[in-house]
Amino acid sequence: MFExxxxxxNKRFGIKTIMGVALxxxxxxxxxxxxxxxxxxxxxxxxxxxPRVGSEQPVISSPFxxxxxxxxxxxxxxxxxxxxxxxxxxxxxxxxxxxFFNQPGSQQLPQDRTVxxxxxxxxxxxxxxxxxNNHVVEGAKELxxxxxxxxxxxxxxxxxxxxxxIAIIKIDAGENLPAANIGDSDQIKVGDWVLAIGNPFGxxxxxxxxxVSAKGRVIGAGPYDDFIQTDASINxxxxxxxxxNMKGEVxxxxxxxxxxxxxxxxxxxxxxxxxxxxxxEANGEVTRGYLGVNIQSIDPDLAKAMKLEQSKxxxxxxxxxxxxxxxxxxxxxxxxxxxxxxxVHDSHDLPAMVAAAAIGRQVPITLxxxxxxxxxxxxxxxxxxxxxxxxxxxxxxxxxxxxQLQDLNPEIARQLGLDDDHGVVVAGVQPGSPAYRxxxxxxxxxxxxxxxxxxxxxxxxxKIAKANDSDALLLLVKDAHGSRxxxxxx
Numbered sequence: 001m002f003e004x005x006x007x008x009x010n011k012r013f014g015i016k017t018i019m020g021v022a023l024x025x026x027x028x029x030x031x032x033x034x035x036x037x038x039x040x041x042x043x044x045x046x047x048x049x050x051p052r053v054g055s056e057q058p059v060i061s062s063p064f065x066x067x068x069x070x071x072x073x074x075x076x077x078x079x080x081x082x083x084x085x086x087x088x089x090x091x092x093x094x095x096x097x098x099x100f101f102n103q104p105g106s107q108q109l110p111q112d113r114t115v116x117x118x119x120x121x122x123x124x125x126x127x128x129x130x131x132x133n134n135h136v137v138e139g140a141k142e143l144x145x146x147x148x149x150x151x152x153x154x155x156x157x158x159x160x161x162x163x164x165x166i167a168i169i170k171i172d173a174g175e176n177l178p179a180a181n182i183g184d185s186d187q188i189k190v191g192d193w194v195l196a197i198g199n200p201f202g203x204x205x206x207x208x209x210x211x212v213s214a215k216g217r218v219i220g221a222g223p224y225d226d227f228i229q230t231d232a233s234i235n236x237x238x239x240x241x242x243x244x245n246m247k248g249e250v251x252x253x254x255x256x257x258x259x260x261x262x263x264x265x266x267x268x269x270x271x272x273x274x275x276x277x278x279x280x281e282a283n284g285e286v287t288r289g290y291l292g293v294n295i296q297s298i299d300p301d302l303a304k305a306m307k308l309e310q311s312k313x314x315x316x317x318x319x320x321x322x323x324x325x326x327x328x329x330x331x332x333x334x335x336x337x338x339x340x341x342x343x344v345h346d347s348h349d350l351p352a353m354v355a356a357a358a359i360g361r362q363v364p365i366t367l368x369x370x371x372x373x374x375x376x377x378x379x380x381x382x383x384x385x386x387x388x389x390x391x392x393x394x395x396x397x398x399x400x401x402x403x404q405l406q407d408l409n410p411e412i413a414r415q416l417g418l419d420d421d422h423g424v425v426v427a428g429v430q431p432g433s434p435a436y437r438x439x440x441x442x443x444x445x446x447x448x449x450x451x452x453x454x455x456x457x458x459x460x461x462x463k464i465a466k467a468n469d470s471d472a473l474l475l476l477v478k479d480a481h482g483s484r485x486x487x488x489x490x
Contacts, residue, residue, distance in 0.1 A: 063246070067195055068207045070248050073148045074180035075241055077199035078132055078155070078169070080117045081142040083439045120198040120241030121145070121169065122250060123179045128153075128171040129281065131273060132240030133255055134160040137167050141439065142431070145171050146199065148178075156431060159280030163288075164224050165255055166273050167240075168280045180242060183249025185228065185269035188212055194230055195244040196254055196265070200237020208233040216348070217266060224352055227266040228252045234265035243267040275356060289357035290383035292323020293330060297347040306333070307371065313337040314347040316367075328378035330367065337373075338366035354380065401464060401473055401488050402433020405457040408445060423447045423478065424460045434488040440477065448476035 119136030123129070130145065137143060143155035153171040160167035188194075192212045199205050210232030217227040230243065234254045243252035252267030279286050295314040303311045313335040319326050330336075336344050339353045340363045357363055357380040366375050406427040423445040429435045446460060447453065450467060451474065454460040467473050473488040 064195060064207070064209050067244065067246065067248055068197065068205075071180065071195065071197055071242070071244050072205045072207070073178035074123045075148065075197045075199050075205060076121050076123060076130060077146040077237075078119045078121045078130075078136055078240060079144040079146065080119065080137060080140045081144075082115045082117065082139050083141050083441075118200055118237050119239045120200060120237065120254070122240075122242040122253075123177050124182065124250075124277070126177050126179050127175050128173050128177055129158070129277075130155070130169045130171065131242075131253060131277070132167050132169060133253065134162050134165045134167040136240045137169060138162070139441070141436070141441065143169060145169070147173070148199070148205065154431065159284035159286075161276055161280065161286045163286070164272055164276065165268060166253070166276055166280070168277060180244075181247075181249045182270055182274065183245055183247065183251045185251045185271045188215070188228070188245060188251055190214060193246050194232055194251070195246075196230065196232040196234055196238065196241065196267075197244065198235060198238030198241035198254065200235060206235050206238065208235070213264075218348060224272070224355065225348070226269060226272060226352065227255070228269055230265050230267060232265060234267075287359060288355035288383040289359060289380040290324065291350075291354045291378065291380065292320035292325045293336075294318035294320075295336070295347045295350060298335065308335065308368070309371070312345060313368065314344050314350040324378045324381045328365070328376050330365070330376070330378070331369065333369070334374075335368040336365060337368055338364075340364060355383070400434070402430035402435040403440070403446075403464070404428035404430070405446075405460055407457045422453075422455075424454055424457050434473070438486050438488050440475075440486065440488075443479065445478045446475050447478055448474075450474050451476075 117136070119132060121130040121132035121136075124131045137157050137160060140157065143157065145153050145155045147153070151173070153173045155169045155171045158168040158170045190212050194210060194212055196208045196210070197205055210230050212228060213231050214229040217229045218225040228243065228251070230252075232243070234257050238254050239256075241254045242250040243254055245251045250270050252270055253273060254265065254267045256266045257264065276286050294317045296317050298306075298308065298311045298313060298315050300311055302315070303309075306315075316325075316330060316332055316334045316336065319330055319332055336350060338344060339350060340357060342349075342353055344350050344353070359380060359382045362377050362379050364375060364377055366373060368374070404427045406425045408423050408425045426435075426440055426442055426444045426446065428442055429440050449460060449463040452463060454463060464473070471489065475486045475488065477484055477486050
């Protein structure tokens, strides 16, 4: 076949023509080779004289790099161990005692389960005070703080405030810890850059950046909602960690995220915590002012119906009989527009103002009634706590058992959901003590000691003192799940 094609080409073009074409192609190839080879050599020479930019080129650091290095040492991991009731388990009753107890061979008894969680915190003083979220440490039986250098320390809850989700814990780790600088959250503006840092697992820090998306957000967390919204990602376990501004100052405590929304996180303004920290450190709880009114916001329709000139202020929907507002003459339908010289723009402003007012102080109030502005004075009362005191770490433990006690009065009994005020409430438990190991926790009510009923804290102290030489102490303890006997081993 190839022979026929060659003969055909020879007949058609001639042997000389074919040879000429072949020679021209060979010369063209040599020229191309020389030309491109020259180009290749020239490029190599150029590279030698002027090296191309490669991996050796210095990388320009982000402004967040130095900020993260500066701030992360003050951020800690908070490991929490809790004990929860998980239902019932069987206790086998020996055969000789079944008739005595009038029980079958087994009995269902409540079981406890140890649960572990983790959050973050920020060191606010060189001697070991740490700011975090209340929901991180609430109900904790044991706290372990892991530092940025992987050092671990046991921690105690000094005080917590469920209403604002703020808590203070304390570690004993020397007097020169890397405390963070506290900023002014009132100075931040929407659009400002922020850095969220956490230490969720005690292994390494997480750092995310974003901007302030909004201020004064109300998310239904409580009466003092005033959150900073940010699109800086708040990772799981970052609750209680700090939100920094570009100066490296703490301006918020990362608290919540919206799982359904990407890039929507909330932080408690640090100025909210500033006013609470001294009370939490000194007393373990926050004392707030009380006015005795139920209020609501004013929308345009409501303003029109009530013939108000503007939708400004807090509308009084109810006055608590006998409360400070009632005594001062405040009535339903009044609109409070000023409290203690500060303007009340809407109902969201007033609770925080009243809470911050000094107890027993006379405070001027401006209100609008039937279109007329009225000025009155009222004496701020104390807002009763919704629960027992959270932390009593500075109270001495009772004997070797590690219990801190408080009389159970009708008010505390009501708060604990008890039918009567019989017993003594546990105000605190010393870590590592027999009471601690037996899972006694603040809020538990001791009904009996060694099968003897107790009437008061002083009565219980006397009975405990008599048993201090014993190896064990039998308590009948009552909590929200019911009563149980507990043995404390000395």
